[in-house]
Amino acid sequence: MAAILSxxxxxxxxxxxxxxxxxxxxxxxxxxTRSVASHDEDSTTLAVEAARVALRRRDVRxxxxxxxxxxxxxxxxxxxxxxxxxxxxxxxxxxxxxGGAPRSSxxxxxxxxxxxxxxxxxxxxxxxxxxGSADEISGGDAAVAFLIGPGEGLAEVVSHAAVTAEFLxxxxxxxxxxxxxxxxxxxxxxxxxPAQQAIEQALKSAGVAREEIATVVVAGLHERxxxxxxxxxxxxxxxxxxxxxxxxxxxxxxxxAEALDSAKAGDLILVVTLAEGADAxxxxxxxxxxxxxxxxALAETVTQGTRSVPxxxxxxxxxMLNREPPRRPDPEPPSPxxxxxxxxxxxxxxxxxxxxxxxxxxxxxxxxxSCGHPGDMEPVPLADTPGSVxxxxxxxxxxxxxxxxxxxxxxxxxxxxxQTELTDAGPDDVAIGDRVEMTFRRFxxxxxxxxxxxxxxxxxxxxxxxx
Amino acid sequence: xxxxxxxxxxxxxxxxxTEFGEHWDRGxxxxxxxxxxxxxxxxxxxxxxxxxxxxxxxxxxxxGLTLSRPLQLQYKPVTRVENYCATGSDSFRNACYAVASGxxxxxLAAGVxxxxxxxxxxxxxxxxxxxxxxxxxxxxxxxxxxVPAYSKRYGVDPDQMKEVLTRIAWKNHHNGALNPxxxxxxxxxxxxxxxxxxxxxxxxxxxxxxxxxxSAAAVIVRAEDAHRYTDKPLYVKALALAAGxxxxxxxxxxxxxxxxxxxxxxxxxxxxxxxxxxxxxxxxAEVHDCFTPTELVLMEDxxxxxxxxxxxxxxxxxxxxxxxxxxxxxxxxxxxxHPIGATGLRMLFECWLQLRREAGDRQIxxxxxxxxxGLTHNLGGSPGDCVSFVSIVGTELS
Numbered sequence: 001m002a003a004i005l006s007x008x009x010x011x012x013x014x015x016x017x018x019x020x021x022x023x024x025x026x027x028x029x030x031x032x033t034r035s036v037a038s039h040d041e042d043s044t045t046l047a048v049e050a051a052r053v054a055l056r057r058r059d060v061r062x063x064x065x066x067x068x069x070x071x072x073x074x075x076x077x078x079x080x081x082x083x084x085x086x087x088x089x090x091x092x093x094x095x096x097x098x099g100g101a102p103r104s105s106x107x108x109x110x111x112x113x114x115x116x117x118x119x120x121x122x123x124x125x126x127x128x129x130x131x132g133s134a135d136e137i138s139g140g141d142a143a144v145a146f147l148i149g150p151g152e153g154l155a156e157v158v159s160h161a162a163v164t165a166e167f168l169x170x171x172x173x174x175x176x177x178x179x180x181x182x183x184x185x186x187x188x189x190x191x192x193x194p195a196q197q198a199i200e201q202a203l204k205s206a207g208v209a210r211e212e213i214a215t216v217v218v219a220g221l222h223e224r225x226x227x228x229x230x231x232x233x234x235x236x237x238x239x240x241x242x243x244x245x246x247x248x249x250x251x252x253x254x255x256x257a258e259a260l261d262s263a264k265a266g267d268l269i270l271v272v273t274l275a276e277g278a279d280a281x282x283x284x285x286x287x288x289x290x291x292x293x294x295x296x297a298l299a300e301t302v303t304q305g306t307r308s309v310p311x312x313x314x315x316x317x318x319x320m321l322n323r324e325p326p327r328r329p330d331p332e333p334p335s336p337x338x339x340x341x342x343x344x345x346x347x348x349x350x351x352x353x354x355x356x357x358x359x360x361x362x363x364x365x366x367x368x369x370s371c372g373h374p375g376d377m378e379p380v381p382l383a384d385t386p387g388s389v390x391x392x393x394x395x396x397x398x399x400x401x402x403x404x405x406x407x408x409x410x411x412x413x414x415x416x417x418x419q420t421e422l423t424d425a426g427p428d429d430v431a432i433g434d435r436v437e438m439t440f441r442r443f444x445x446x447x448x449x450x451x452x453x454x455x456x457x458x459x460x461x462x463x464x465x466x467x
Numbered sequence: 468x469x470x471x472x473x474x475x476x477x478x479x480x481x482x483x484x485t486e487f488g489e490h491w492d493r494g495x496x497x498x499x500x501x502x503x504x505x506x507x508x509x510x511x512x513x514x515x516x517x518x519x520x521x522x523x524x525x526x527x528x529x530x531g532l533t534l535s536r537p538l539q540l541q542y543k544p545v546t547r548v549e550n551y552c553a554t555g556s557d558s559f560r561n562a563c564y565a566v567a568s569g570x571x572x573x574x575l576a577a578g579v580x581x582x583x584x585x586x587x588x589x590x591x592x593x594x595x596x597x598x599x600x601x602x603x604x605x606x607x608x609x610x611x612x613x614v615p616a617y618s619k620r621y622g623v624d625p626d627q628m629k630e631v632l633t634r635i636a637w638k639n640h641h642n643g644a645l646n647p648x649x650x651x652x653x654x655x656x657x658x659x660x661x662x663x664x665x666x667x668x669x670x671x672x673x674x675x676x677x678x679x680x681x682s683a684a685a686v687i688v689r690a691e692d693a694h695r696y697t698d699k700p701l702y703v704k705a706l707a708l709a710a711g712x713x714x715x716x717x718x719x720x721x722x723x724x725x726x727x728x729x730x731x732x733x734x735x736x737x738x739x740x741x742x743x744x745x746x747x748x749x750x751x752a753e754v755h756d757c758f759t760p761t762e763l764v765l766m767e768d769x770x771x772x773x774x775x776x777x778x779x780x781x782x783x784x785x786x787x788x789x790x791x792x793x794x795x796x797x798x799x800x801x802x803x804x805h806p807i808g809a810t811g812l813r814m815l816f817e818c819w820l821q822l823r824r825e826a827g828d829r830q831i832x833x834x835x836x837x838x839x840x841g842l843t844h845n846l847g848g849s850p851g852d853c854v855s856f857v858s859i860v861g862t863e864l865s
Contacts, residue, residue, distance in 0.1 A: 327588045334599030342598040362717050363600070369714040391615055391723060393668035395608035397589060407604050409612070411719055419602055419716040432615075443599065452599040 002113050003153020003286070005060055008053025009144045009257045009298055010046055011244055012037045013307045013424050018137055020311040025132045034245030036309045037126045037141035039317040039401035040423055040441040042451065043069040044079045046143035046250075047124040048086040048440040054120065054145040055087065056384070057295065062120035062147060064094040066112065068105035070249050071126045072097065073442070073451050075174070082453060083122060085347035086440045088381055102221060102249040103275035109146060109253065110281060113157045118149030125248035128318050129178045136178075138223055140245025144253035154289040155260060157281070158208070158268065161201035163194040164277040170221060177319065184224055191225035195278040199233070202270070202280035210234075213282070214267035217255035220274030221248060229272065239299040243306075254298075256283070261297040265290050305461060307424065317401060328399045333446030344379060349438055349455045351416055352377030360416030380416070382438065386460060387412040389434040394427045401444070406430055410457050423456040435460045470707070472739030473567040475864050478693035478700035479685050481510025484816040487681035487804035488650040495527045495581045495682075496537040502682035502809070503538055503577050510686040510696050514538050517686075518571035523548040523558030523578035524808035526593055534577055549808075551847025552755060553708065553856040554578060555683065556811025560706045560856070562687050572692065577684035578813075580806035589678060590807070602716070606757065607675055609849035611668030613760040616723035621775040629669065631778045632759035633661045636673050639756060639795050642788055643802020645829035650677040650804030674759040679804030683812035685819075690864065699823045701815075704840065705739035705859040707732040715851010726846060728855035729768035733844075736857040737770070741865065742840065745770040749792055749859075750838030751821050751831050753814030755846040756799040766794070769844060769857070793831045796821060811856065814843035822862045839863055 014036035022029035037046060047067055055061075065087070067080035080095035089095075098104040105123035112119035127139025169187035172179035181187070203209065210216075210233070217238065218230040223246070229235075240258045247254060252273045259269045263285035271281045315321035334346075344350040345363040352364020356373035364377040387410040396404040406422040408430065422430055423441060436457040443452040483505025485498050493501075499522070507514055520543060522534035531545025550557040555578030562576035585591050590606065602609070618628045637657050643649035655673065663671035686696075693700035709732035715721040733745070742748050754769065756762035766777035771792055772785075780786065786794035797803050797817040800810065818841030820826040822834065845856040 327586075329585075329587055329591050331603065332594070332597070332599075335596035338596055338598040342600065346598050346600050361714075365714070369712055369718060391612055393604075393608050393611045395604050395667045397605035397607055397666050398603055405604070405608075407602075407608055407612075409716070415719070417717050417719045419604075421603075443603070454600045 001157055002115060002148050002150055003156040004146050004283070005149050005151060005153050006054045006058035006147040007145065007154070007257050007260060008050050008057060009142065009254055010049035010053065011035050011142045011302055012041055012046065013305050014038055014309040015243070015306045016309050016311060016314050021132065021137060024311045027132055029132070029137050033243055034138070035140045035142055035243065035247070036314055036317070038424065040443060040456065042073045042442045043071045043124040043126055044073050044082050045440050045442050045453070046126070046141065047083050047122040047145070050124065050143035050145040051083060051087055051120055051122050052384070054147050058147055060118060060147060060149065061090065062093060062149070063117045064096065065089065065120045065122065066096050066098055066108045068098040068108050068123040068249050069125055070100060070102055072099050082347065085343055086453070088344070088348035088350065088383070101275060102251070103273065105249045106252050106273045106275070106279045106281070110160050110279070112148040118147065121146045121148055123250045123253050125250050127246065127248050131315065131320060133178065134223065138246050140247040142244055142247035142250045142254055144250050144257050146253065152288050153286055154292060155269070155283045155285050158284050159202045159206035159282045160280070161198045161205065162277065162279045163198045165190065165194045166276070187222045188225045188228060191220070191222055191274045191278065192229070195229050195272060195274055198278040198280040199272060202282050206282050208268060208282065212268060213270050214263065215259040216270045216272070217259055218272045218274070219252040219255055221246065222274055225274055229274065233272070240302050243302045258298050260285065260289065261299065263289060305459070313402070326399055326403070330447055331399055331444045331452070333448050333450040334452045346454055348381060349383040351380045351382050353380045360412070362416050362418040382412055382416060383455065385412050385414060386435055386437045389430060389432055389436060390417070391432060392422065392430050408436065408457055410436055421456045422458065424458045429459065437461070470735050470739065472705055473563060474704050474739055474741070475690050475702050476567045477563045477687050478690045478702045479815065479819060479860070480688050480693050480696040480700050481506045481508070481512065481686040482684065482816050482819045483509060484648060484683040484813055485681050486648045487677070487679045487806055487809070487813070489583050490680040491583070493680065495533065495579055498581070498680060498682035499534055499577060499579045500537040502579070502684040503534070503575060506575065506684035506686050512573055512686055512696065515541065516573055517543060517575045518573050519544045519565055520575040520577065521546050521548055521558040521562045523554040523811070524580055525549060525551065525554050527579055527581040527808065533579070550854055552757065552807055553811060553845040553847040553854050554808045555813070556843065556845045556856040556858065557708065559685060559812055559815060559858070560708060563703050563706055566687050566689055572688060574687050575684060576687060576812065577682065578808040578811060579682035580808040581680050582678050582806060583680050605667060606849065607670050608667035610758040610761055611670045612723045613764055613850060614669045617760065617764065620722065620724045621778070623778055625669070628778070629661060631763060631781050632674055633657050634781055635756065635759040635762050636660045636801055638787055639799040639801035642796050642829055643798025646798050646803060649798040649802050650679045651798070651802045670758060676757050676800035677802065677804035679806050681804060681806035681809045681813065683809045683816050685812055685815060699862060701819055701822060701860045701862060702864055703858070704861050705736035705857070707735035707739065707857045708854065709735070710854045711852065713852045718851065721851050723850055725764060726768050726850065726853060726855060728853050729765060729844070729846060732855040732857045733769045736859050740840065740859040742859065746772070746792060748838060749840050749842050750833045751793045751796055751818065752842040752844065753797065753799065753817050754794055754844040756795055756801050757805065757846065761846065762794070762799070765844065769842070788829055788831060791833065793833060796826065796829050796831050811843065811845050815858065815860065818843060818860050822860070
């Protein structure tokens, strides 16, 4: 059976203060914050960021990428193919979407754990609801990725039990920005029996008693049912959830990642997910987890480098507030044939180095700008190479969902210069010499629906301790 | 291999230029016809005597039909030219070469742009299909990168830099106020310029050129034929064009304090015209002041000031109408406006007026002090990724 070889999470730095919702709408909206994906992020770009963390922590390349989300950017085409391209994976690596409902991520995870080969299992969601709704208030945006395969893992499966029950507690018609819910007490009553059954089965087949389990986490969009079951199980409070809210499809994985961050060798972790029945996944942390762990815990990083997102900005970014557009033409959609020809550059940020003098070009040219040498250039992946700001400006004229745009000229470590947008930063957050790293973003979604993906710079996030 | 030029081989014998501005009542065809007929009338040439023509436009028309249709030219060779903001100048350049080659006797070079029909503020350009990775920064943002770079390299503090840029805009508005064809015909106080709404980096609205409609045109013949048409022809001394490799934005050696394309095209032009000390020989210059810092840097790239000294010359008034080397005496892009395809020819039109002493209230004094050459300059693109054009014209054969 396969084990978890590596994992990584991405929580966008944006935070919406729930009190801001309450003040704006004149209604109670609770306390604390939820995470907010920026105007240039979607479920696919969140997934890429989480997957980059997982792959950076362990140098194993997957033979398939599986992506789960309830908020896909595209239907009828595989969003995981974009993730595959952004990660610069081998063409022989398969890419599949597991979509539609939050439960798909648990299915993807357990399928990978019980299967052959090496899978990169990614889940991401951007949770929306009508203004003032419980979904908007309690939701969150995040992504999580697990690298699963044979070999010495960080955690392995002890048992898994799934119970499926057909009752309509929540639904969303494709294309809508919010889901609907039946009366809350119906869902709560409906979730309890399958949850109890799944947990019992998982513990029974593992021959384990509740007292032997170090960490229990409960996921699910039905907040009352989730809370009730968590209480009955004595589940561990999640520091990450306090900041993030409930990121739907990414929630089971995010809670598991948080548990793994602090687990000791031999610890048992039970992940219960409530969705159209219930799943109970029991895992055991291996000795490798403690010895491999060199990264800061999510619970710590989640509070660092956050940016406050005012409620009107949040509504604008999610398309809930139809604001006056700038008096500039809508951005032109990228052309699929041109994008396909340049996919290494566009999706994976692969630059070119002259084969004669080594000068880096972003992007590769037909002729070296330095020595004039003609011909194909050597591909140089620069997505994971940091750089420094040479100069910058603030552009208040160009089209953006979140003006002003901050433009930076970046010199990459080891050579190469690129003029790009600095994201996750305000005009006062940039100075010459600042350290930046690249991040995969959706620049805009054109009027014909095409998402324009490319890379931007962002201020360096916590750089992980190596080794 | 060398750039030999066509010094004194062709001459301008007539020019026309519309008012620049928001011409809600005039279309591309109307403006092209106005400028072209004015140029033909000024030369005393009938439109059917034109042997060939060039029409420059960035995006207000396609093909030679943009000119042949409004003028009803009958089966003449007409070419549409596009070279970013050097479009009008390149229309002129190609026309000159055709005459110099002996292929034609009388040609028309025109330029036109209609920017105010798009419904957008600022310039919009239709670009070919792309992969969506090209810069989406606005032109003012790209040019604003010059400001901190220049400040840092030459130790000019930001407040002083602001004063320099403000003075450039103030000077061009002062000149434009004296020009009945200019889009903006009012002086603007320095205080109003300095506190105009911010657009990009340190640049405010008043650091940007006008967005306008307009057209300009010139009639060109061989130099030896010029006096058959006019007593005061303008001889073409130099035509230089430099398209850079376009790699400034990815070149770690580029520091945003100069346009190599301008330096190269200026050197070529001076060599063609036999100019050895431009700061001392040029009577006037029309330069591409798309944004105030552009004009500042151009003063050095064109050799009008030493490196790092242009800001002092600006403050000293060297380039004022009454200065030793008036720059943009017609108001420049800043006050005259910038209908892309017309701009290069509009610059030549000011040389036509000034060197022939027909510029009225804004007539420059430098020609009374023995200076005889006019220079025009365009820059198309953005810092590190542009084309540059320089021409030199004069009223006397060398």
